Amino acid sequence: MLAKVKCFALxxxxxxxxxxxxxxxxxxxxxxxxxxxxxxxxxxxxRVRSALKNSGKSFPTHKITVNLAPADLRxxxxxFDLAIAVCLLKATGQLCIGDENVVFLGELALGGxxxxxxxxxxxxxxxxxxxxxxxxIPKANANEASYLSGxxxxxxxxxxxxxxxxxxxxxxxxxxxRTFEGAKGxxxxxxxxxxxxxxxxxxxxxxxxxxxNILLVGPPGTGKTMLARCIPGILPDLTFDEALExxxxxxxxxxxxxxxxxxxxxxxxxxxxxxxxxxxxGGNAKIHPGEVSLAHNGVLFLDExxxxxxxxxxxxxxxxxxxxxxxxxxxxxxxxxASFILCASMNPCPCGNYGSDRPCKxxxxxxxxxxxxxxxxxxxRIDLQVEVDSVRYDDLAGEAAEERSSAVKERVERAxxxxxxxxxxKIHTNSEMGERELKGYCKLSPACESVLRIAFExxxxxxxxxxxIIKVARTIADMAGSEEILVEHIYEAVSYRTFQEV
Amino acid sequence: MNYTEDDLAVIALNSxxxxxxxxxxxxxxxxxxxxxxxxxKKLRPLLIETEKSDVYNSxxxxxxxEYAVEVVTSYEKKGYFAIPYTSENYPASLKRSEYxxxxxxxxxxMELLKSKFFCIVGSRRTLPNILKVTESLSKxxxxxxTVLTGVAEGGDYAAAQGALEKGNVACMLAxxxxxxxxKQLHREVAKRGLLLSPFPPNLPTQKFLYRVRNRTMxxxxxxxLVVSAGKVSGALITGEYGxxxxxxxxxxxxxxxxxxxxxxxxxxxxxxxxxxxxLDILPDFGINLSKERSAVPLTREEQLVLxxxxxxxxxxxxxxxxxxxxxxxxxxxxxxxxxxxxxxVRTGGNKYRPV
Numbered sequence: 001m002l003a004k005v006k007c008f009a010l011x012x013x014x015x016x017x018x019x020x021x022x023x024x025x026x027x028x029x030x031x032x033x034x035x036x037x038x039x040x041x042x043x044x045x046x047r048v049r050s051a052l053k054n055s056g057k058s059f060p061t062h063k064i065t066v067n068l069a070p071a072d073l074r075x076x077x078x079x080f081d082l083a084i085a086v087c088l089l090k091a092t093g094q095l096c097i098g099d100e101n102v103v104f105l106g107e108l109a110l111g112g113x114x115x116x117x118x119x120x121x122x123x124x125x126x127x128x129x130x131x132x133x134x135x136x137i138p139k140a141n142a143n144e145a146s147y148l149s150g151x152x153x154x155x156x157x158x159x160x161x162x163x164x165x166x167x168x169x170x171x172x173x174x175x176x177x178r179t180f181e182g183a184k185g186x187x188x189x190x191x192x193x194x195x196x197x198x199x200x201x202x203x204x205x206x207x208x209x210x211x212x213n214i215l216l217v218g219p220p221g222t223g224k225t226m227l228a229r230c231i232p233g234i235l236p237d238l239t240f241d242e243a244l245e246x247x248x249x250x251x252x253x254x255x256x257x258x259x260x261x262x263x264x265x266x267x268x269x270x271x272x273x274x275x276x277x278x279x280x281x282g283g284n285a286k287i288h289p290g291e292v293s294l295a296h297n298g299v300l301f302l303d304e305x306x307x308x309x310x311x312x313x314x315x316x317x318x319x320x321x322x323x324x325x326x327x328x329x330x331x332x333x334x335x336x337x338a339s340f341i342l343c344a345s346m347n348p349c350p351c352g353n354y355g356s357d358r359p360c361k362x363x364x365x366x367x368x369x370x371x372x373x374x375x376x377x378x379x380x381r382i383d384l385q386v387e388v389d390s391v392r393y394d395d396l397a398g399e400a401a402e403e404r405s406s407a408v409k410e411r412v413e414r415a416x417x418x419x420x421x422x423x424x425x426k427i428h429t430n431s432e433m434g435e436r437e438l439k440g441y442c443k444l445s446p447a448c449e450s451v452l453r454i455a456f457e458x459x460x461x462x463x464x465x466x467x468x469i470i471k472v473a474r475t476i477a478d479m480a481g482s483e484e485i486l487v488e489h490i491y492e493a494v495s496y497r498t499f500q501e502v
Numbered sequence: 503m504n505y506t507e508d509d510l511a512v513i514a515l516n517s518x519x520x521x522x523x524x525x526x527x528x529x530x531x532x533x534x535x536x537x538x539x540x541x542x543k544k545l546r547p548l549l550i551e552t553e554k555s556d557v558y559n560s561x562x563x564x565x566x567x568e569y570a571v572e573v574v575t576s577y578e579k580k581g582y583f584a585i586p587y588t589s590e591n592y593p594a595s596l597k598r599s600e601y602x603x604x605x606x607x608x609x610x611x612m613e614l615l616k617s618k619f620f621c622i623v624g625s626r627r628t629l630p631n632i633l634k635v636t637e638s639l640s641k642x643x644x645x646x647x648t649v650l651t652g653v654a655e656g657g658d659y660a661a662a663q664g665a666l667e668k669g670n671v672a673c674m675l676a677x678x679x680x681x682x683x684x685k686q687l688h689r690e691v692a693k694r695g696l697l698l699s700p701f702p703p704n705l706p707t708q709k710f711l712y713r714v715r716n717r718t719m720x721x722x723x724x725x726x727l728v729v730s731a732g733k734v735s736g737a738l739i740t741g742e743y744g745x746x747x748x749x750x751x752x753x754x755x756x757x758x759x760x761x762x763x764x765x766x767x768x769x770x771x772x773x774x775x776x777x778x779x780x781l782d783i784l785p786d787f788g789i790n791l792s793k794e795r796s797a798v799p800l801t802r803e804e805q806l807v808l809x810x811x812x813x814x815x816x817x818x819x820x821x822x823x824x825x826x827x828x829x830x831x832x833x834x835x836x837x838x839x840x841x842x843x844x845x846x847v848r849t850g851g852n853k854y855r856p857v
Contacts, residue, residue: 199852202830202834219851354850363626363627364627365655389820454842455842480831488831494842
């Protein structure tokens, strides 16, 4: 007898409907699984067999053929187990389901329990777009589904519970809809604990307000990392749509917390031994999102930038520009969003003391060679380059009151609101402006033009460098509440691009 | 270029790697005229007692006219010229001095050899504001002199950079042309200015050659300006040679305890002229220049910051903020404006100096 049940496969962040078909025939007992399954899907046979047996159902001693359609799409992961088991029950008449558009997702344990899986949220969102409304998912993933309206999701903890529900013996309560509330509690790092560093704090505020990339340069032990760790505390709250975008990626990567949704903007700080694939994403059978995608809508913090593998850093150039990364492998290409604020830190020279009160032992050649580890094109994409001062003992011990992160965050939210109002739609921040928006929203007075012209020649800027300066100037103007970009805004924006000169 | 037999003999002698410079001069002074080097009868008695057999053989092989012509052609093929002291192209100021190399090697605009040279040298570690001053001063001086300098980074580089625009620039290497790898700037100098070396092209750079090169630079120049020099530095040596030879020697004055200026201050104590700008130099050469700096329009805040910096020489931006009561954002803009107008420079670590 032939039975059909719906399941979903993941391709990047998109769910693809998969039909599980099972045919039970007379003949020598056999189990054939077709439709390009990977190892985890093939092994489902043993899990399904034991789960059925231990749930009080029988595994048919017939010739069984299971097909996962479309047959030319690679199927990965363990989440087909539940659908296969249900389909087998249906084919052998042990279970009766009228609606063929019910979607089953979950991994089975040998005892019949349903285990959590990765990527529930992107699957549910894609399925909802395609018109599917009823889902059975592992109970452990229920929180992930609780923010989606317009669908009915039943959390199941075991196969027998599922059977009982369908037979109408013991109905399961569908997942209750929750509303997104944003992050609770304050961040452990607060700007109030960072003494002095006015210039760096100002630059960070600009970077966060406009979504610009920032490079902190300073002697060792001056608080570069500490400053960077304060960034999450001043980032504006995630909107629900943004949170869903981030959660989708984190769900695919399998790093979602119990809460089921990412409510704080991600702050990713991969160690400098990170490989290109771990930064950008990749993998063979399944293409995993890399750190750039996990940092989507948040911050990617690269501490000690020159220590990173050069090839890995160069690979950041394209996502920095486009906000999306497309990873191509022989099995296919996958696009992951990768729109993040790059925050990097480094020492000014190999000995670390250039420009500080301690003597620097490096020759100009040493310094140039050290800085050349960061390629020009990458540096060109970093809008704000600031020096972090070495701190004097008096400043550390002093009781001078420093501004709290919450106060800075309020200003950031205001500046962001100005930007949202201006763009009202596709883009959120000044850093995302294309040439068209640049023309429309960043009109420059003749005075500004002439300043920019001089700076262009003095700093030997590229065309990209020029437009990035204008974007930063736009952000500075927004922070100051100015409708127009004034000369001083341009001057300040230019002042953050002078690191290249030694 | 045309060479007399004397010229060829000197060039051939200079191209023999086994001889020391002193020995070359001994041979040259023992003969009435260099061309007799090609005459085995006159040469043999000079060599027979002193030289080992291999040296003797290579010398007698090399000292023939055919070999000399071959050497000269190979130089010209590579784009440079050998100018022996017997040639009329050999700079007169060099020939007048106590020491001069038998052959000067040159690449670029030969007519500059007849011009007057002014030597500007500085050490590798030179403060950024001094680099700016050096560059602009070198540019101004290049209107009156050919600016002569070395090929090191820092002060030398800034001097060459400044003078390159007019093309009145010469850089002297401390090694042979074939052995030194040149930076982009110096390749440019070899085209638009003059690249010099007092050493045969195949002689690699060695430590003691720097001293010889510095002495040659001092001999060649009418005046010498030392823009920066540490306690031990090549720029200091050049300046000391200048003083010894009685040339006009100038140095930038530095504050007490400034590591990159100790050599300059030492020179000032020995009698070099303290110098701040071109007006301190040109009158000594009979050039009178009435010069007004064109005033750049500045805002009130910019004037305020500049005045503070001029008073205190070097300030951290937090100190500037405290002394001028400017907001952080405002200060960034003002400092950036002054930087773009070339009135201040960053010296690292958020510190600034006036130019």
